[in-house]
Every structure is written in structure tokens, then in C-alpha cells.
Amino acid sequence: MNPDQLLSPPVNALPRLRSAVSGLPPYVPGRRGAGVDIAALASNESHYSPLPAAAAAVTDAARTMNRYPDMGAVDLRDRIARHLGVTPAEIAVGPGSVGVLQQIITGLCDAGDEVIFAWRSFEAYPILTELAGAKAVRVPLDAEEGHDLASMAAAVTERTRVILLCTPNNPTGVPIRHELIDAFLSRVPSNVLVVIDEAYIEYAEAGSGPDSLALYRKYPNVSILRTFSKAYGLAGLRVGYAVAAPDIADGLRRTAIPFSVSALAQRAAIVSLDAAEELEARVSGVKEERDRISTQLDAMGWELRPSQGNFIWIRADNELLATLTDAFTSAGILVRAYAGDGIRITVANPSSSDRVLRVLTRFAPGELRRSAE
Template identity: 45%
Template sequence: MTAPEPTSARVRLRPEIAALPPYRQGRPAPANGFKLSSNENPWPPVPAVERAIAAAAAEVNRYPDATALALREKLAERFGVTPDEVLVGAGSVSLLAQFVLAAAAPGDEVVYSWRSFEAYPGLVTVAGARSVAVPNRADHGHDLDAMADAITDRTRVVIVCSPNNPTGVAVTRDEFERFMGRVPDDRLVLLDEAYAEFVRGPEAVDGRELLGRYPNLVVLRTFSKAYGLAGVRVGYAIGPVGILDAARATAIPLGVTAVATAGALAAIEPEAEAELLRRVAALVERREGLRDALVAQGWPIPEAQGNFVWLPTGERTVEVAERLFEAGIVARAFPGDGIRVSVGETESVDVLLRVLGELVEPSQEGPST
């Protein structure tokens, strides 16, 4: 007798979760192609980081330190705070989820700019809260005045992404300070700085300068991008102890592995970090050259302060993404809006410029500045 096929038809799921599309990674690059869809660091780990990860992997039969104390102590020393003012998580997106869960209940609102990091809507929905997405400005940056206007009695969290993923535009220091002056101090503000190490704009906001100034501000950063540890998942947040404790309470226990902690600790040792920051500088130089070349071709590329550039392709997004894929370039397409292209291997730049030079429309507007 054949057992019946299992079914979940009668399982009562939250309808908003059942309808929520899961986060999807970009498709793999074709053979001999370039994966420029995930903003990864194109270099392999530095030897010291590899050794630290291998050593930690030899003890994976043991549970990790749940608080990542050694890493928190190092980061606290670096940022001039106490270890209790540092929270380590499985990447900054995991920390974002913890803070949203800690502050926003069903019926509450979370305000963020849009388009911004594609995980934000899902994190808000999972918490049972409601997204208030404020359109970007014409230059693809945050409209902080409109975001402040959108705060209501139901608002519990406001997320500011600088530089903005996927458009690359950074919030300025003056803009952010004016914004914080308008946000009630009982609303949590999350400053998502996943790409902070790539910023070169002298007027851009820098979370390090804001620590201790606002009782409702948490700054988030990650080791995934500049430090090349995307595969082990480790990020951190800095902010008031009470807010961080609430986020700690929402975390899945033991989410940060010993391998991740070991890799991060090794990455911030002076010799390893110096090499990693040299790589960041090389990516910034490559980004600037790529953006300048695309602007010269006629593409309206906005300011680029992350390790990627934004192609505002609008209704042509699918067409342009497919042409890039045919040429061996996998980029992150957001149909109807544009394409985010990570700055990757040197060889990828020539391919990008050749294909995009063939696709640029003469009638396109000039670049945003």
C-alpha cells in the first residue's frame, strides 16, 4: 500500500508570510564569466584569515562563544565604546532583523527609503509590522525630509542606508544631523553602513562620529564586503546598551559561529587589515574609473560610494541584464528600476564597457550628481 503524499494544505500559515517572496541570490555566472550580482569582494581571503578560519574549523564539535566577547572587546576598543555597546550577529542583515523584531510589533510601522536594500520589506513583514517606503530623490539618494515627514505615532523604526544599496548614493553628514533633529528620540534609527569602507565623499555621514550623540541611534556594519568574509556571516552593531540588549533577546542562540569570529578577529589584525584596505582602495579606484567611463558613454550613473554602480535602466532593465548575461556578466536586476553592478575583477570592466557602450541610448539624460 502506497503512503499518501504529505500535504501542507491544511496548515494555517500567516498569509502575509505565505505571500512573501523569499530572498533570492543572483544566478551563477556562466563559464568564464563574472559574478557581479552580490557585491562580493573579488579577492580570496588573506593568508592570516585563512589560517584562523582553518584553526577554528578544527574545533567545530564545540559550541561557539554565544556573545563573541573577544571580537566585541576588539571592536569596542576601536570605536571607543564598551563591549556591552557592541552586538555581533550573523551579518548585518541578521542584526537588522533583530532590531526590527525588538522594536516593531504588529500594527507598527517601519520607515525606509525605496529603492533600498531589498531585504528591508521582508524583515518588516516577518515582524508583523507595516513598511512605509519613501521614494528616493531624483538623484537616487534618500529623501530624508520626506522620511521625517512620514514618521507617525505608529512609527517604531527608521532605517537609513548609506551608501544606499543598490543606488550607491551616500547620505551627507549635514542631512543626517538635520534628520536626527526631526526624529523623536523614542523612535529607533538604524544607520546601515554595510559599505562604509568604500566611501570617499568627504561630506558623507560617518557613523563613528555619531556614537554617543543620540540615545536612539544604532550603527550597523559588516565584515562581508570590505573584509571579504561574506561566506562566514559576521556583522556588528554599536549603540546604547538598552537597545542592544533588546535585540540580543530576539536573536537565535549561537548564531555567530566560532569560524566567523576567528576570521573577523584575524581580519582586523594590523598586517591583515592593511592588506584588506589596500584591496578596498583598489576597488574604489576601479569603481571611479568604471563610473567615469559609463558617464562618458552617456549613462546617467548616480554617485557611487559603495563597491558597485547603479544603472537606472527603467523599463529596459530585463533587456540590458540579459545582454550582460550573454556576454558573461551576471548583475543584479530590479525590473522596472535598474541594475546594480558590483565592482569585480579587472577583466570584467572591459566586458562591461563594451556591452554597455552598445546599449546606451543617445536620448538618455545626463548623469545625476
């Protein structure tokens, strides 16, 4: 055979994606809208402008954006370590907590390994798991919209490598109590990494969820995952981090895409940690709005679980889901709908909250009953 013929491609052949990629569901971001009358409450982002110190740091860092950032994020890791009372060797950073989570799954899972998480929870969990060739093990939420830790413990097999605990849970807002995670960890094999995903920790009331640092110090197979995208208002810069045992953290840094956290993001994150009082004032404002909305909806007859995130969750079947989504869209309000499960509404400013309440007043359980009569 002529050697040149061996190099000839089949007619009309194109490169093929891996089957794991072809079958992936796309990540669905919160809808965006244009215009001053649109209330964009579909994405869990801060409605506040960046902290002034962070904005100034970005402006300053932009003057050298022709240079690569510090790949090791040494200054940022040092500042996070001092913030948490750990060592820089225990910190790994990445492009948002979801980027760090990809580093975790990539670093720990081979094809066929298992990652356990509650469902419904953060939509990126199954995507990142399946992209790595691992098996996503979904454990249904309990009747209180929280993690069913007993069922999650029972789901552990010899192929389990990672367990994800989202607290407060996205999208339901329900935290996991400290003593429950402690008891759960005592049942999990020490060679399984348990990731406590605390993307919304700043919005949680003290004592509502776990003392994750205490659990990390007690159980070496615990990792803590956090982000600057939510309360710190740096969603557009993409920077998050994990706390893990030094050997694990070193592995996470090795699996990171080189230079994935920009110099702008690193500087903004550092100064944001220095602006604790201003951050707390902003967080308090969100908590007050969240509690105001929840109290009024409770009075209307809506049965909501107390949320510890910067959002509220309304459980709804597909019929009610479609009705509410259409009503919100008509009112110029963008919300996040989850087919078959419910609606998540991000808490923003009081005027946006009032618009949400006006819509939900029309469809409150008491109003629907009266309309049926």
C-alpha cells in the first residue's frame, strides 16, 4: 500500500468529541437582561458595586496586565491563610470555587471513580464529575430540602473518591448542622475527600451551619471550598480557593491551568479581605432583605425553608413553575427556574424585593385557593 494512502482521511470525516463531552448537559447560567426596568435576580451575584478598595486595586493592577500573574498566587494564599489561621501550604486557588472544584475532581478521580453529592444542588457538580470520566452519584434531598447524610453515607463504595457537601445548599439555601457533618465524617472512609462547599458562608447566620475549620482540623480528609464571587462581589474576576491538607493542596495547585487567576483578581481578593467591616455591612443588608421577603411570604402562606444564602427558594411543580416564570418575566424580573423542582430568586435591593413580593402576592397559596372557590 502506498504510504500516502495511510494518511488520507476518510471522506467527510471530522474530529469527534469524547462521548463524555458529547453527553454533557450544558451549564445554564442565570438569564441576563438589558434595560433599567429589568431586575436581574437569576444569578447569585452581589447587586452591590465592587468594594472601593477592590476597584482601586484592579485599576492599579491593570497597568501591568501585559505581564503574566503570579502563578503560585503567593501573596493571595498568604493573606487567605492569615484570614483563616492556616498555613499557605494548605491553600490552593483557582478561577472561582468551581475552578478549584475542577482541580479537586481532576486530581482525585480516575475514570469510573465516584463523586457523591446531594441533588438538587450546584449544577456544576455532575458536569465536572462526568467531564473527568467519573460517575456522578446523586442522593435526593430530604423532606426539609437539605442533605440526607444517612443516605449519602450509605452510597459510599470502594470507588468513591469525593463527596460534596454544599452548605448552605444551592439552590435551596438549607445549611447542614455541625453535629450532623461531624457524625457523617466519622462514618466516611479516611481515603475519601469530603469537600464542604461554602460559597455562601458569609450570608449564613452564625451557628446555622458547620464550623468547617474545626472539622478540617479534626478530619484530615476534609477540604473547604470558598469563593470571592458572592459576598465579596468579584464574580467577574473569577477567584476562589480551597483549604486542604498540604499534600492535597499541592496536588490541586499542580492540576490548575497555568496563570488561571489573573493579577487583577489576586489583588482584588487580597484587599477585599482587608475590608471586613464594609463587607459585613453589605452582607447585613442582604440578610435583612432576605428575612423581610421570607417573613412576608410566610404570612401569605408560602411554605419556605429558611434560607442561609443570598437567595430564596420556592418549591414548585412544573405547572406552578411555568406560571410563576411567566409572571416574573412579564414583570421584568429574571429568576432561575429548575425544571421539576422550583425557582431560586436572588436577594438584591429593597425595590427589587418589592417587585418580587408583588408578583408572589398574586399567586400566594391563599389567593389561589380563593380563586378556585
